[in-house]
Amino acid sequence: MAEKLVFLSDEYFRTVTDRPVFPQITGETIAQRFDTSLPVEAEPLESLIDDCRAIIDGSRHNGHPRFFGYVASPSTPAGGFADLLASTLNPSVTSWRSAPAPAQVERTVVRWLGSLIGYDDNAVGLLTSGGSMANLTALLIAHRAKAEHAVAQEGIANGAERMMIYVSAQVHMSIPKAADVLGLGQKSVRIIPSDDRFCFNAIALDEASKTDQRNNLKPFCVVASAGTAASGAVDPLAEIGDVARRHGLWFHIDGAYGAPAAMVKECKPRFAGLELADSVSLDPHKWLYTPVDCGCLLLRDAAAARKPFVAEGEYVKVHETAELESFAFWDYGIELSRRFRALKIWLTLKFYGARRIAEAIAEDMEMAKYMAQQIEADPEFELLAPVQLSICCFRYVPASLSDQMKSANNHEERENLHAELNRLNERIMHRMQRGGRAYLSNAMLCDTFALRACIINFRTTRADIDITLETVRQTARELEAEENS
Amino acid sequence: MAEKLVFLSDEYFRTVTDRPVFPQITGETIAQRFDTSLPVEAEPLESLIDDCRAIIDGSRHNGHPRFFGYVASPSTPAGGFADLLASTLNPSVTSWRSAPAPAQVERTVVRWLGSLIGYDDNAVGLLTSGGSMANLTALLIAHRAKAEHAVAQEGIANGAERMMIYVSAQVHMSIPKAADVLGLGQKSVRIIPSDDRFCFNAIALDEASKTDQRNNLKPFCVVASAGTAASGAVDPLAEIGDVARRHGLWFHIDGAYGAPAAMVKECKPRFAGLELADSVSLDPHKWLYTPVDCGCLLLRDAAAARKPFVAEGEYVKVHETAELESFAFWDYGIELSRRFRALKIWLTLKFYGARRIAEAIAEDMEMAKYMAQQIEADPEFELLAPVQLSICCFRYVPASLSDQMKSANNHEERENLHAELNRLNERIMHRMQRGGRAYLSNAMLCDTFALRACIINFRTTRADIDITLETVRQTARELEAEENS
Numbered sequence: 012m013a014e015k016l017v018f019l020s021d022e023y024f025r026t027v028t029d030r031p032v033f034p035q036i037t038g039e040t041i042a043q044r045f046d047t048s049l050p051v052e053a054e055p056l057e058s059l060i061d062d063c064r065a066i067i068d069g070s071r072h073n074g075h076p077r078f079f080g081y082v083a084s085p086s087t088p089a090g091g092f093a094d095l096l097a098s099t100l101n102p103s104v105t106s107w108r109s110a111p112a113p114a115q116v117e118r119t120v121v122r123w124l125g126s127l128i129g130y131d132d133n134a135v136g137l138l139t140s141g142g143s144m145a146n147l148t149a150l151l152i153a154h155r156a157k158a159e160h161a162v163a164q165e166g167i168a169n170g171a172e173r174m175m176i177y178v179s180a181q182v183h184m185s186i187p188k189a190a191d192v193l194g195l196g197q198k199s200v201r202i203i204p205s206d207d208r209f210c211f212n213a214i215a216l217d218e219a220s221k222t223d224q225r226n227n228l229k230p231f232c233v234v235a236s237a238g239t240a241a242s243g244a245v246d247p248l249a250e251i252g253d254v255a256r257r258h259g260l261w262f263h264i265d266g267a268y269g270a271p272a273a274m275v276k277e278c279k280p281r282f283a284g285l286e287l288a289d290s291v292s293l294d295p296h297k298w299l300y301t302p303v304d305c306g307c308l309l310l311r312d313a314a315a316a317r318k319p320f321v322a323e324g325e326y327v328k329v330h331e332t333a334e335l336e337s338f339a340f341w342d343y344g345i346e347l348s349r350r351f352r353a354l355k356i357w358l359t360l361k362f363y364g365a366r367r368i369a370e371a372i373a374e375d376m377e378m379a380k381y382m383a384q385q386i387e388a389d390p391e392f393e394l395l396a397p398v399q400l401s402i403c404c405f406r407y408v409p410a411s412l413s414d415q416m417k418s419a420n421n422h423e424e425r426e427n428l429h430a431e432l433n434r435l436n437e438r439i440m441h442r443m444q445r446g447g448r449a450y451l452s453n454a455m456l457c458d459t460f461a462l463r464a465c466i467i468n469f470r471t472t473r474a475d476i477d478i479t480l481e482t483v484r485q486t487a488r489e490l491e492a493e494e495n496s
Numbered sequence: 497m498a499e500k501l502v503f504l505s506d507e508y509f510r511t512v513t514d515r516p517v518f519p520q521i522t523g524e525t526i527a528q529r530f531d532t533s534l535p536v537e538a539e540p541l542e543s544l545i546d547d548c549r550a551i552i553d554g555s556r557h558n559g560h561p562r563f564f565g566y567v568a569s570p571s572t573p574a575g576g577f578a579d580l581l582a583s584t585l586n587p588s589v590t591s592w593r594s595a596p597a598p599a600q601v602e603r604t605v606v607r608w609l610g611s612l613i614g615y616d617d618n619a620v621g622l623l624t625s626g627g628s629m630a631n632l633t634a635l636l637i638a639h640r641a642k643a644e645h646a647v648a649q650e651g652i653a654n655g656a657e658r659m660m661i662y663v664s665a666q667v668h669m670s671i672p673k674a675a676d677v678l679g680l681g682q683k684s685v686r687i688i689p690s691d692d693r694f695c696f697n698a699i700a701l702d703e704a705s706k707t708d709q710r711n712n713l714k715p716f717c718v719v720a721s722a723g724t725a726a727s728g729a730v731d732p733l734a735e736i737g738d739v740a741r742r743h744g745l746w747f748h749i750d751g752a753y754g755a756p757a758a759m760v761k762e763c764k765p766r767f768a769g770l771e772l773a774d775s776v777s778l779d780p781h782k783w784l785y786t787p788v789d790c791g792c793l794l795l796r797d798a799a800a801a802r803k804p805f806v807a808e809g810e811y812v813k814v815h816e817t818a819e820l821e822s823f824a825f826w827d828y829g830i831e832l833s834r835r836f837r838a839l840k841i842w843l844t845l846k847f848y849g850a851r852r853i854a855e856a857i858a859e860d861m862e863m864a865k866y867m868a869q870q871i872e873a874d875p876e877f878e879l880l881a882p883v884q885l886s887i888c889c890f891r892y893v894p895a896s897l898s899d900q901m902k903s904a905n906n907h908e909e910r911e912n913l914h915a916e917l918n919r920l921n922e923r924i925m926h927r928m929q930r931g932g933r934a935y936l937s938n939a940m941l942c943d944t945f946a947l948r949a950c951i952i953n954f955r956t957t958r959a960d961i962d963i964t965l966e967t968v969r970q971t972a973r974e975l976e977a978e979e980n981s
Binding site: 012013016017019020021023024034036037038039041042044045046047048049050051052053054056058059062063065066067068069070071073074080081083085086088089090091092093094095096097098099100101102103107108109110111112113115116118119122123126127140141142143144147151162163164165166167173184185188190191192193194195196197198199294296302303304306333334335336338345346347348349350351354355357358360361362363364365366367444 | 497498501502504505506508509519521522523524526527529530531532533534535536537538539541543544547548550551552553554555556558559565566568570571573574575576577578579580581582583584585586587588592593594595596597598600601603604607608611612625626627628629632636647648649650651652658669670673675676677678679680681682683684779781787788789791818819820821823830831832833834835836839840842843845846847848849850851852929
């Protein structure tokens with residue numbers, strides 16, 4: 012079985028480029044194939060390998076060079092095989108006691124990631140399953156650091172002031188979801204309109220925080236983005252950090268997608284202020300090309316973040332005296348059992364070197380710029396947001412609608428055309444996703460439906476960009492022809 | 497690199513039995529070896545493979561036949577290589593849209609796990625990183641189902657009644673931690689003393705809930721254990737379920753460790769009532785021998801658990817109409833990015849068959865019974881809890897102290913002897929853990945320090961049990977000799 016699964020893995024890495032990006036299947040056919048009864052007796056190996064092939068064939072291929080949906084990068088082969096060793100050794104990285112070398116490797120890898128964003132050796136952190144868990148944990152630590160009562164014992168205090176979090180309109184959904192999960196409620200999330208580049212407006216933040224204080228609310232946290240999921244916008248981190256400092260707010264940066272771009276020399280000025288954050292989320296399973304799952308929460312000052320949780324009980328009592336040996340990840344995170352996620356980062360960075368990874372990131376950004384150039388050169392396309400990192404948001408505007416928009420002379424007419432364009436681009440996206448040639452997802456930028464390409468893939472070339480844009484045009488024409496027939 | 501890592505994995509599975517259970521190292525030596533600077537340039541392959549060997553050598557080996565600490569099972573080779581394919585294919589199992597076949601495989605595997613505990617096709621669920629995350633998610637869903645106000649919007653309501661969770665004194669630490677994280681506070685967790693078999697006392701639960709209601713608190717949830725972490729006690733599930741029903745409480749069962757034993761025919765009566773639970777946690781990375789991480793939360797009634805969270809935003813808008821194709825795991829869990837955890841359960845159950853897995857579980861339970869027999873036959877040992885599943889709690893009592901305890905004629909004297917025994921057994925555990933021959937952890941049973949062996953390992957034989965008990969005796973004698981010298 013080992014031999015056959017290694018063969019399948021090897022074959023997959025070699026052939027992913029030749030597959031359709033998305034399989035030609037329906038929910039029903041997949042269910043018919045896989046929704047079987049519990050296997051009581053062992054099944055023959057051949058049938059298991061057939062299953063594996065069918066699972067591969069029934070998957071969307073995030074590693075395909077024309078997969079541009081969401082923020083989903085391919086794994087390097089090094090990352091895949093690192094996960095084999097992690098599962099073979101099978102430590103649960105709860106603490107030094109339970110996994111001495113793996114725990115040390117995780118602490119070291121976290122220090123490396125901290126150094127990429129300008130943190131020093133006072134920082135601490137831990138790997139999580141992804142950005143949602145890192146953001147949730149950050150808000151939890153922030154709340155406990157800023158709350159004036161014993162939340163661990165009392166809960167979100169009855170009768171206390173409502174504690175407020177400030178975000179831009181471009182914030183990732185995981186932040187309001189975290190506010191919900193933590194019992195703060197979405198009412199505790201103040202959404203500040205973003206500017207015309209979809210960035211956080213520091214002046215509006217300052218004003219909102221002041222207004223809330225006057226109204227007996229207690230501002231405690233601001234979340235900025237170092238690369239929004241919608242358009243890759245990098246907020247003015249230093250400015251936000253300055254407001255945070257003046258208002259005594261915990262400064263969290265969601266850099267799940269974008270923070271690794273701080274490794275690229277030309278990007279450094281844009282990320283100035285990252286190092287001011289009290290906490291930063293950064294997902295190695297995004298722009299460091301490791302397999303899912305691998306997120307990271309970085310905390311600038313270990314002392315300020317120390318033991319926000321109650322982790323009592325004999326079960327986790329560490330019977331050690333040496334400081335290194337009494338370290339436990341459960342003091343900083345929610346999980347107890349923890350996979351050895353650090354190994355794939357360790358081997359990826361050592362096998363390729365940080366410089367080469369930075370080059371791959373820079374190349375992805377180049378691709379997005381190239382895409383934007385092609386879009387701006389084509390009157391049938393409209394670029395909808397500046398390309399700040401490696402996301403390109405645009406829409407298809409057929410000549411007929413383009414003319415109508417120019418001549419539209421009242422609000423209602425313009426609104427109708429706008430709605431028609433939204434519907435058209437949604438249909439283009441949907442058909443393209445199922446077509447299997449190239450995969451785009453979408454973003455809503457204010458009320459505009461954007462086709463969105465997120466390029467975090469070392470396999471993508473300029474030719475892939477060209478094919479993708481050509482597929483948009485073709486798909487639009489197909490839809491038009493169908494409508495007219 | 498792939499070839500070499502496959503070789504290392506294969507070698508590890510063949511040699512784990514011959515290794516010391518715990519490496520002869522300190523935090524400092526490990527840090528010296530691994531706490532290096534960020535690798536800017538690629539390192540030679542040989543040096544990476546050396547790192548991997550050093551990581552293996554610097555690990556505790558949960559797969560060793562004499563590793564009995566905590567609840568940490570070995571991975572089967574099938575599970576390890578399944579994880580290779582999961583990381584190669586690298587889907588993020590957020591929804592059907594993002595991973596059609598992997599999402600279906602997860603839903604099917606969850607249905608299989610549900611069927612093991614008597615759930616029918618109305619059940620739903622999802623894989624998590626472990627029991628802590630499954631328990632946290634269960635409490636969150638329970639709270640939202642029972643709260644009478646709009647918690648998602650408002651947060652834990654100001655001025656509302658405090659909502660209470662009932663647990664036994666043997667509850668796993670993840671439950672009070674979850675209450676803390678969710679903003680309920682530990683004051684919301686009412687701890688009911690367990691009975692003399694360390695089981696939940698249903699009558700005391702009934703009374704506590706009534707008292708709290710009279711005091712204007714709002715009981716909403718009870719958490720029972722199908723196998724406590726300390727001693728493997730299985731609570732009287734049907735009785736607790738009955739109280740839960742009468743009081744309108746959400747009934748959650750933490751079966752992270754023990755629930756898979758419901759597969760074993762002779763155990764079925766003991767688990768009667770599992771199927772009554774509104775939710776059950778069950779960790780495949782424990783007694784189904786898959787690699788970490790792999791927990792599972794099962795929910796009896798999909799309709800009752802539907803969308804407890806706010807998951808808004810264009811990013812997760814599913815542009816599908818078919819029901820199967822619009823399924824998303826983010827509607828039930830906290831994570832957005834999710835590893836393809838289902839594959840290792842799928843391949844483990846198909847490769848070995850559920851019957852053989854059940855036999856391995858039964859054998860582990862046999863081993864624990866055998867251990868208890870050896871302990872009861874030896875006057876130097878004292879069994880501290882009945883063996884209900886595969887955990888055996890005991891202590892070493894040297895003849896000298898045993899005699900003194902019999903002749904002790906006042907409370908203070910007995911307390912002093914008790915404290916001395918606690919210290920002695922703690923020292924035995926610590927030295928054994930570092931010795932590398934066999935690994936026990938501990939449990940505090942009331943105020944008694946117990947040496948604790950949790951046997952969830954298909955490699956363990958009776959000879960391993962004998963060697964472990966002999967190592968306890970030898971270690972005790974060593975300590976005695978040192979004290980007298």
